[in-house]
Amino acid sequence: xxxxxxxxxxxxxxxxxxxxxxxxxxxxxxxxxxELSDLEAEWMQHYFNFLSNDTLAEGAELRITYTPIxxxxxxxxxxxxxxxxxxxxxxxxxxxxxxxxxxxxxxxxFIKEMExx
Numbered sequence: 001x002x003x004x005x006x007x008x009x010x011x012x013x014x015x016x017x018x019x020x021x022x023x024x025x026x027x028x029x030x031x032x033x034x035e036l037s038d039l040e041a042e043w044m045q046h047y048f049n050f051l052s053n054d055t056l057a058e059g060a061e062l063r064i065t066y067t068p069i070x071x072x073x074x075x076x077x078x079x080x081x082x083x084x085x086x087x088x089x090x091x092x093x094x095x096x097x098x099x100x101x102x103x104x105x106x107x108x109x110f111i112k113e114m115e116x117x
Contacts, residue, residue: 002038002039003039003040003043003044003046003047004047006039006044006109007044007047007048007051008047008051010029010031010048010109010111011048011051011052011055011057013111014026014029014057014111014114015055015056015057017114018056018057018114018116021116023056023116023117024056024116024117025056025116025117026056026057026060026114026115026116027060027061027115027116027117028060028061028062028063028114028115029048029057029060029061029062029063029111029113029114029115030063030064030065030111030112030113030114030115031044031062031063031064031065031109031110031111031112032064032065032066032067032108032109032110032112033064033065033066033067033108033109034066034067034069034105034106034107034108034109035066035067035068035069035084035106036069036084036103036106036107037106037107037108037109039109041062041064044062044064045061045062048060048062056116065112067105067106067108068081068082068105068106069081069082069083069084069087069103069105069106070082070103070104070105070106071090071101071102071103071104072101072102072104073092073094073095073097073100073101074097074100074101074102075092075095075097075100076092076094076095076097078092078093078094078095079104080092080093080094
């Protein structure tokens with residue numbers, strides 16, 4: 001259910017840009033979403049369809065690309081990608097440290113581009 005406020009925010013941003021650029025129809029919106037965000041593509045499209053009803057974005061397709069989870073070792077500052085399943089049992093591939101990492105990416109979401117007429 002946390003997809004709803006995210007999609008509402010995305011739709012508001014897209015609609016503002018559409019208005020500023022005199023867009024007649026929004027065809028698609030490309031999003032980049034971090035793997036840790038827990039935003040599911042199916043629900044994002046479902047909520048987008050509901051919220052965009054009777055707008056310039058009605059019927060637009062969400063094109064979603066998931067970005068990897070990247071951590072940085074707090075000791076040696078080495079950055080490395082991990083899978084969600086690996087979190088909790090990690091060791092830095094550079095120095096071997098196992099207890100302190102900073103999240104570089106993986107929770108973000110942003111609009112990459114919008115296709116419009």
